[in-house]
Each structure stands twice: as structure tokens, then as C-alpha cells.
Amino acid sequence: MAATAATLRETLSTIVGDAQVLVDEDAVAPYLVDARQRFRGRASAVVRPGSTDEVAAVVRACARAGITVVVQGGNTGLCGGATPDASGRSIVISLARMRRVREVDAANATLTVEGGVTLAAVQAAADAAGLRFPLSLASEGSCTIGGNIATNAGGTAVLRYGNTRAQVLGLEVVLADGRVWNGLRALRKDNTGYDMKQLFIGSEGTLGIVTAAVLALVPPPRERATALAAVPGLAQAVLLLSRLKDALGSRLTGFELMSDVAVGLSRKHHPDLPDPLPGCPWYALIQADSSVAGPALAADVEGALAEAVSVGVAGDATVAASAEQARRLWALRENISEAQRREGPNVKHDIALPASAIPAFVASCGGALAAAFPDARLVVFGHLGDGNLHYNVAAAPGVPAETLMRRAADINRIVYDEVTVRGGTISAEHGIGQLKREALARYRGPLELELMRRVKDALDPQGIFNPGKVLADAVRA
Template sequence: MNELLSALAAAVGAPHVLTDPESMAPHLTDWRGRYTGTALAVVKPAGTAEVAAVVRACAAADVAMVPQGGNTGLCGGATPLPDGQTVVINLSRMSRIRAVDPANNALIAEAGCTLAAVQQEAASVDRLFPLSLASEGSCEIGGNLSTNAGGVHVLRYGNMRELVLGVEVVLPDGRVWDGLRALRKDNTGYDLKQLFIGAEGTLGIVTAAALKLFPRMRSRATAWVAIADPAAAVTLLARLRNAGGDRVTAFEIVGRPALDLVLKHLPGARSPLADPGAWAVLVELMDASADAPLGEMLEQALAEAMDEGLVLDAAVASSLAQAETLWALRENVSEAQRLEGVSIKHDISVPLSRIPEFLERADAALLTVWPDARIVAFGHIGDGNLHYNLSKPNAQENTHFIARTEEVNRLVHDVVDQLGGSISAEHGLGQLKRVEVRRYKSEVELELMRAIKECIDPRGLMNPGKVL
């Protein structure tokens, strides 16, 4: 242990090797407070060469490693196990933007850059980096890649996997693969970068990425729309996309219980409509042209849908401030749930056309067993991704309910599987779902995943206890 700590200190400087419990504590518990582990040390390298030196030192000592960024993950993927036999490698000091190329619509960011910093850098050259998450002020690019982050603009721009041109990775033996090629076309064999995107640090440590940029959006129209049910939401989305095409940038659904929690816990929050109804969608259209008549387009589409009974009521933002107020209602659902207490969370996806069927079948299955369960459903319905969370309003009853998480998960995930969906749409597997996923992936698929892990990390040193 002393030899390892000396080697780590030599690699990054003694002040950046944390070993006392107080300084390590923030790095040992996940954002939700669900998982707490222990570690031999928390190491904070400042560059790729230092990461490589740390990995070589750990590999020589046969000590496993847990890569970590902003520690905002929701499945315990960046939290060490309780055995205390790993070194946490936190990349937050690696926060440089290495290059910006507006003509190529690309920039290269180190893994410790916050998402907000990348967005700001893109804006400084009149470009857009479209990934948008509620945690963008603290989540980091390395973690976004490792979990293949989604967010509210997947409908138009895709997941993180679609926003990456190249990556730089430190492999489990300390070698560095420089795949930072900012190319749209490179047909020279396997697309290796995709192995590391979504791998949650189990194959190597992403230290930098070449990211796609897009034209900056200059026109925006935002509306909060009351609808009768999720089926109306699916129909409305089709209508809007027929009218506006890719200008439909975000389409989020919020069930009434989710809105009620935000109104309860977000200071100053008010319902945008006199009668919020059982369901609402938050719609946003954006365009690179400053003169695009998005407001008129959205208002006309909503008026026609209202005449047909598809839309019950709508509030269209007349200013940026009003749009941000509407977005606050959506973006604070998770925080409101956290303040309300523990809940059983699901991050699922099914084909968009089957969202109403999922909600109908999952609600029925759960309420048959737990008639008083509170179902908080919200999320990125535009790309088929729902956050489907369950709790009991009474704290004492909720404790007993949470104890039956495995049974609840089985009911929900079985419905997802029957509809051709996924039990993890954008949060990853981490510690939370690595056992559960075995029920829903074929043995062939699991065998292929294990073979890739064995090939790249035969000693199992990278983020043990996660994904597989």
C-alpha cells in the first residue's frame, strides 16, 4: 500500500492523492445517496499522462480502479464498492478545452469539463453543443460519454453516442489510445470509440473527446400543453413533426403527480394553466434562423389540435424568461422527488408508439398489488424514454414499499421487455441494474459483452462490480 501511494503521489503530486476519510467522503457516495463505498485513495490527475501513470501504478499493484467525473450518476456506476480495495480516479481537474474548430463544427474537450462549460465554449464561437441535462452545471463530459447520456434534445440530435467524433482513452494497462479524430467519415475498420461510449468505465478511462457542434439556435418557441392522455401526446408529436420537421427539438411529458411534487417543493412555482389536467407536454421548437416564425407555427398547430380535442389547453411562452419558467417545472421533477423521499425509480424506453400501452399495462399491474401507490411518470416521450417512479405518500408505508423494490422492478421491467423495450434508456446499469439486466438480455448478447471485457480488461481492474 505504501509503495502504491508513493507511486500515485509521484504521478500526480501528493496534494492530489486523498486518503483521509473526510476528504474522500464526497467521492464515495453517489448523488442519490443510495450507494456508499470505500477506497484505498482518491486520486486527481491533471492530464492524460498523469492518468496513464496512475493506471500503470494501480495495474502493477493489482489494484482495481473506479473512474469518476462529476459524480452525478444515478445508478452507482462511479461509486466504489464497500470492499475498500479500489482507487477512485477523479478526472475533475482535467477541464481544458483543447481545441475549437468552428469550420469543422467540432471541439475537443477533456473529460473533466462540465457539460455547461462545453455548451458555453460552443456558444462563444456561435455554435451549439446540444446535449442538455438538468445536472449540466456539474456533470462532466467523461461521465456523459461513459453513460451515453441522453437528455431533452435526443429527439433532434441523438444520444451522446451520436455527438462524439473521437475519443482518447487510457487502457487498463496504462497505454493511451489516441482516437481523437474529428472526422465524419472514417471507414477503416471497427469503430472502436463506440466500445467506450456507454461502457461506464469498465473498459478504460476516457480522458478527452472530439465533439460535434451545430449551428446556434436563434429562434425558439416553447409551450406547456395540457392533454387528455399519453396517446394524445403521441398523436400531437406526429402532427408537430409533420408541420415543423426537425425544428421540434424537445417534447417532454409530465404526469400530474410529477407536476404536483414540483409545485410543492420548488419555491415560487405555479401551474402555467388554471386546470393542469392529468397530463401535460412541454414542447419546444428551435431554428438557426432569427426570422423563423416558430411562435406562429406552434400556436397554429396547437389551435388546430385544440379544435379537434387533442389539446385541452396551452400556455405559449412570450419571452425567454417565461420559457425558462416552463422548463423549470420539468427539470425540477427529480429534485422534487428527492425532497419528497425515497422512491423506486425506473428509466425505461419502449418504441414511441407503445408508450400509452406501457403506461396502461404497468399502471394496472402495480395498482392491482398496491392500490395506493403514487406513480410519478415523466420524461422524454419524444424518443420513447420515460422515468417511471413509484412511492407511497405516507413515509412509514413507503419504507415497507421500498423494501419490495425487486418485486416492483420485476412487474415494470417485464412489461418493458414484452413491448420490446430497454430497462435502462439513459442512466446506464452501474451497480443498480447489473444483475437485473441478465433477465432481459440473451445469453449470446451477454457472452459477447463478457468477451469484449475479457479482451480489453482481462484482469478485471476497470470499475469492478459495474455493468457485468
């Protein structure tokens, strides 16, 4: 085995150059732990190819040697999908050197980029072309477009633009046998057989390596309105969402929900942040954009909110008077995760439900958790516009977090059972990785799991891509 590993290492060095095959413990260490430091693994090497041909040659060499491959982008994933397992038998392929913008076609509003380009760099390339790439995540400075595609990332503008899937027109993918599928088509209509790219989007590195993508761009916003509304209950929050959709149509970009506990934590750790509407159990952070310049957008947002307040759907509302005020309102939302991290570990859930089912879910799940875990407190926030809640269960102040963390499996069971009963999902935007593999097996039916397994076996019959992620490893003869 040692001889095989040494031979493979030599082959990899021949393909990418000695300097791009990392084996030194310190150099390899950052690739072996996930963003939340929840998962740690081992790897025989980290390889950093610089081109699609090099990725393909590395995969071919691994397939020949029976070595498994974990592909990594920015390593910001929240489910341990990019962390190798503990066996040490895998190599990690990092796409950090594949950062080329291959083509900008402003007339077609498309961009062709390599898989290792960061999301922020994609956004900058779109801006430079006078257009916009609408995907937006708090991790955008580090996460890569390959990782966004592999996780079908969501974020704060899904209400208007859809998930990553909706922004991808074409893909280039290195397959499990090292062949390269060139599906880099810049087309908005293409019903020519099965739409193969859809299989790779959201496949979390288990079916192929995304080495390049054609992305759809949109016109840049010329007007923006940001507002905060205080809402007395979740039923009213859902009604407010419907009213704003009605009044603003596709100009409604984001509708983020925050509980008072979530806002309180954000402000506790950033006391300079505003508290414009104190004393309400829920808050909606609203963003609307228009590509048409003029006062209509602000007037429509103000009018819709004033009506909502007049009928009691919102208690009060405030519209940001400047870009700086808007930034500070957004900071309330964007600092929640970081504030929670500083408070200590908590049991996180990235769930989605039909918006109409959310009030009943929160009431009933909150009741079940309070009965079973009186020492817990809920930190609820998320993208209500997409039915996506970050439903986090933390220890109440003064209670050691470990008490609760030890019972994470019981907490998950209550939350996921409640979600499933109401037609929801256990993973809205972060994926499955290794964190939710058992939950996926539990909450998706046997036929759906069999279909997933057949897709995996068809595209990766040797099981070389990302073992132990999404699906349990197949038992192979």
C-alpha cells in the same frame, strides 16, 4: 497487503505529486458515495491526475500491482457506477483536474476537450465560438464530458440532436494496460475499420478511461418557441408528438411528458410556478428551435397546436410569450425530481419503449401495480419524444415510504416485465452501474451477455476497471 498498498501509494505520489493522492478520511469521503446517497463504498486512495500521461502512468502502476480502478467525473451518475465497492481494494481516479479545452475549430464546428471538463464549460466554450453543444442535462454544472460519454447521457434535446454518442467524433482513451489510444479524429465520415470509439461510449468506466474527446457542434438557435399543451390521454400525447414532428420537422427539439401528479408535486414544492392549464391528466412541454431568424417558427408552432386542439388531440395549449415565461414552464418539468426527493424515497425507473407502445404500457403496468400495491402512487414524467419515461413508484400520501421501498424488487419485476414484453428497455439514459446489474443479466439474453463479457475480457483482461459495474465480476483463475 499493507506493504503493497503503501508502496503503490508512494508510486502514485511520484506520478501525480503528494497533494493529489488523497488518503485522509474526510478528503476521501465525498468520492465514496453516489449522488443519491444510495451506494457507499471504500477506497484505498483517491488520485487526481492532471494529464493523460499521468492517468496512463497511474493505470500502469495499478495494473502491475493488481489494484482495481474506479474512474469518477462529476459523480452525478444515478446508478452507483462511480462509487467503489465495499472491499476498499480499489483506488478512485478523479478527472477533476483535467479541465482543459484543447482546441476550438469553428470552421469544422468541433471542440476538443479533456475528460474532466464540466458539461456547462463545454457549452460555454461552444457558445464562445458562436456555436452550440446541444447536450443539456439538469446536472450540467457538475457532470463532466467524460462521464457524459461513459454513460451516453441523454437529456432534453435528444429528439433533435441524439444522445451523447451522436455528438462524439473522436476519443482519447487510457486502456487497461496503461497504453493511450489516440482516436482524436475530427471527422464526420470515417469508415476505416471497426469504429472503436463506439465501444467506449456508454461503457461506464469498465473498458477504458476517456481522457479527451472531439465533440461536434451545431449552429446556435436564433428562434425558440416553448409551449405547454394539456392532453387528455397518452394516446393523444403520442399523436400530438407525431403531428408536431410533421409540422416542425427537425426544428422540434424537445417533447417532455408530465403527469398531473408530477406537475402537482413540482408546484407543491415551488408554489410560485405557473399552472396555466389546470385539470388535465397529462401535459406536454414542447420546445422548438430554428437557426433561421424570423417569425416562421412561432407561427408554425402556434398553427400546429391550434390544429391539435381543434381535433381534440390536445385539450388546450399555451405558447410562452417571453423567455421568462418559457423558463417558468421549464421549471415545472425540471423541479419534479427535486420535489420527489423532498417527498421521500421512491422506486425509480428509467425506461424506454417505442412511443407507440407507451399508452398500452402505462395502462397495463399501472393496473398491475395498483393490484399488487394499492398504497402506491405513480409519478410519471420524462422525454416522451425519445420514448423515455421516468416511471417512479412512490408511497401514497400518509403511507410510510419504507413500506414500499422494502418491496422495491417486486415493483421492479412488474415494471421491467411489462417493459420487456412491449419491446422496451430497463435503462434508457442513466446506464447500469451497480443499480441495475442483476436486471441487465435478467433482461438481456445469454448471447448478448456473452458478447458483452467477451468485449470486457478483450479490453480489460485483468478486470481492473470498475469491478462489479455493468457486468458481474468474472471468476478469474
